Amino acid sequence: MIDEVLVQREAAALMPTYRRQQVGFVRGEGASLWDAEGRRYVDCMAGISMNNVGHCHPAVVAAVREQAGRLINTSNLYYTEPMIALAEWIRDNSLGGRVFFCNSGAEASEAALKLARKRGGPARPEVVALADGFHGRTYGALSLTGQPSKQEPFAPLVPGVRHVDRDDPAGLAAAVGDRTCAIVLEIVQGEVGVFPVADEVVRLARELADRHGALLIVDEIQTGLSRTGPLFAYQEAGIVPDVMCLAKSLGGGLPIGAIVARPEHDAVLQPGDHGSTFAGSPLACAAGLAACGVLGDPVLQASVRDKGARLLDGLRGLVADGLATEARGRGLMCAIDLPRPRAAAATEALLGEGFLVNNTSPRTIRMLPPLVIDQGDLDDLVAVLRRVLAGV
Ligand SMILES: Cc1ncc(COP(=O)(O)O)c(C=O)c1O
Known part of the structure; x- marks a missing residue:
C-alpha cells in the first residue's frame, strides 16, 4: 500500500502535523484512487470534501x-x-x-x-x-x-x-x-x-x-x-x-x-x-x-439526495444490528458512532479492504464521498463496514 522508503523520506522532510493513513496514491478518476502497485481504492472522503466532482473530472x-x-x-x-x-x-x-x-x-x-x-x-x-x-x-x-x-x-x-x-x-x-x-x-x-x-x-x-x-x-x-x-x-x-x-x-x-x-x-x-x-x-x-x-447541475443534486438517503438507510441498518450506536447524514455527508472507541482500528481495516473513510473521534467514522460516486461503491461500503465493524 505504501513504500517504506517514502514513509521514511516523509518523516525526515515534513513536519509531523498530519497523521497520514498508510497509503499513497499516484492516480485518480471519479471516486477511485490507485496506489503505486495499481491497487484500486474507493474514495469515500473526496479529500475532505475538496473533490466533490471526483478525481480528475474531465x-x-x-x-x-x-x-x-x-x-x-x-x-x-x-x-x-x-x-x-x-x-x-x-x-x-x-x-x-x-x-x-x-x-x-x-x-x-x-x-x-x-x-x-x-x-x-x-x-x-x-x-x-x-x-x-x-x-x-x-x-x-x-x-x-x-x-x-x-x-x-x-x-x-x-x-x-x-x-x-x-x-x-x-x-x-x-x-x-x-x-x-x-x-x-x-x-x-x-x-x-x-x-x-x-x-x-x-x-x-x-x-x-x-x-x-x-x-x-x-x-x-x-x-x-x-x-x-x-x-x-x-x-x-x-x-x-x-x-x-x-x-x-x-x-x-x-x-x-x-x-x-x-x-x-x-x-x-x-x-x-x-x-x-x-x-x-x-x-x-x-x-x-x-x-x-x-x-450546479440539478440532476447531480437529485442523485446526491437519492444516494445519500440510501447510504444513511444502510448505516441505520448497522445501528439496528448493534454495530453502531448512531447514524447521521445530510446528502453525501454521513457519519456513524461506534459502541466502543474503535473508529481508528475500523478506519485502518477499511483501508485494508480498499475503502477510504476517516475517524473524527475515537468513536466516530465520517464519510464524504465524491458526489459522482456509483451507487454500487456505496452499497459495497456499507457491506464492508458491516464486516469490519463486526470484527473490531
Ligand atoms: C467547515 C469548515 N470550515 C473551514 C475549514 C478550513 O478549511 P481549510 O482547511 O481549507 O483552511 C474546514 C476544513 O475542514 C471546514 O470543514
Missing part, C-alpha cells in the same frame, strides 16, 4: 490544461476574466452580492471575520460562534473554531469570540446582543463528526442577527456545492446568510476560497483592507468554473 482537467497553457497567475494588480466569471457564478447562485477570493477555507473565515469586525466597528467587538464548530486553523479562524483542544496550545487567540452549544437556543439568545458583530455557524458541523444544527437554531440565529444588527455568517466550506443535496445547505434551513464562506470543492481540487456577501454588505472591505497575492488566479478560477458547472 471538465476540470480540460479547463486546467487550457488555462495552464495560456496564463497561470498575474496577482490582483490586474484584471483577469476567469476570476470575474467565477465571482459572477457564485454571486448569481447565492447571496446576490460581490465576492472576495482567497486560497483556502481558513482564509475565507478570516475574510468574513474582518468584514464583520470592520462593519461593526469598536462598538461591536463580539462574535458568537458554535461550540464544536470548525472554521480553520489560522488565528482568526481558530478563534472561531469552538474546540478548546485545538485552541489551547496557541493561546492567546483573537479576543471577543464566545461559543454556544448548537442545541442551546436560550444560550444563543443570551450570548447575542448589541455588541455582537457576527454570529458564525455551519449548517452541519462536519469536522467534529457530521452534526446537523437544528433548523430552529439556524433560524433563531437569523432572527437574533436581524434584531441586534449583527451579521449572520454561514460557513459552507464543507457543506456547500451540493454536498448535502442543495447547492448550499442554508437553502434548506429556510434562511439567507449575510455572508457565506466557501472553499474546498470550489476549485475542483485546486486551492481556492471565497466569501460572498449580500449586496448591502459587499462594499465593507475597501482597497487596502484585505488581499492575497495568489487569490483568484486564472488557473484556480478556470478549474472552479468547470467544477461549479458540474456541481
Whole structure:
C-alpha cells in the first residue's frame, strides 16, 4: 500500500502535523484512487470534501490544461476574466452580492471575520460562534473554531469570540446582543463528526442577527456545492446568510476560497483592507468554473439526495444490528458512532479492504464521498463496514 522508503523520506522532510493513513496514491478518476502497485481504492472522503466532482473530472482537467497553457497567475494588480466569471457564478447562485477570493477555507473565515469586525466597528467587538464548530486553523479562524483542544496550545487567540452549544437556543439568545458583530455557524458541523444544527437554531440565529444588527455568517466550506443535496445547505434551513464562506470543492481540487456577501454588505472591505497575492488566479478560477458547472447541475443534486438517503438507510441498518450506536447524514455527508472507541482500528481495516473513510473521534467514522460516486461503491461500503465493524 505504501513504500517504506517514502514513509521514511516523509518523516525526515515534513513536519509531523498530519497523521497520514498508510497509503499513497499516484492516480485518480471519479471516486477511485490507485496506489503505486495499481491497487484500486474507493474514495469515500473526496479529500475532505475538496473533490466533490471526483478525481480528475474531465471538465476540470480540460479547463486546467487550457488555462495552464495560456496564463497561470498575474496577482490582483490586474484584471483577469476567469476570476470575474467565477465571482459572477457564485454571486448569481447565492447571496446576490460581490465576492472576495482567497486560497483556502481558513482564509475565507478570516475574510468574513474582518468584514464583520470592520462593519461593526469598536462598538461591536463580539462574535458568537458554535461550540464544536470548525472554521480553520489560522488565528482568526481558530478563534472561531469552538474546540478548546485545538485552541489551547496557541493561546492567546483573537479576543471577543464566545461559543454556544448548537442545541442551546436560550444560550444563543443570551450570548447575542448589541455588541455582537457576527454570529458564525455551519449548517452541519462536519469536522467534529457530521452534526446537523437544528433548523430552529439556524433560524433563531437569523432572527437574533436581524434584531441586534449583527451579521449572520454561514460557513459552507464543507457543506456547500451540493454536498448535502442543495447547492448550499442554508437553502434548506429556510434562511439567507449575510455572508457565506466557501472553499474546498470550489476549485475542483485546486486551492481556492471565497466569501460572498449580500449586496448591502459587499462594499465593507475597501482597497487596502484585505488581499492575497495568489487569490483568484486564472488557473484556480478556470478549474472552479468547470467544477461549479458540474456541481450546479440539478440532476447531480437529485442523485446526491437519492444516494445519500440510501447510504444513511444502510448505516441505520448497522445501528439496528448493534454495530453502531448512531447514524447521521445530510446528502453525501454521513457519519456513524461506534459502541466502543474503535473508529481508528475500523478506519485502518477499511483501508485494508480498499475503502477510504476517516475517524473524527475515537468513536466516530465520517464519510464524504465524491458526489459522482456509483451507487454500487456505496452499497459495497456499507457491506464492508458491516464486516469490519463486526470484527473490531
Ligand atoms: C467547515 C469548515 N470550515 C473551514 C475549514 C478550513 O478549511 P481549510 O482547511 O481549507 O483552511 C474546514 C476544513 O475542514 C471546514 O470543514
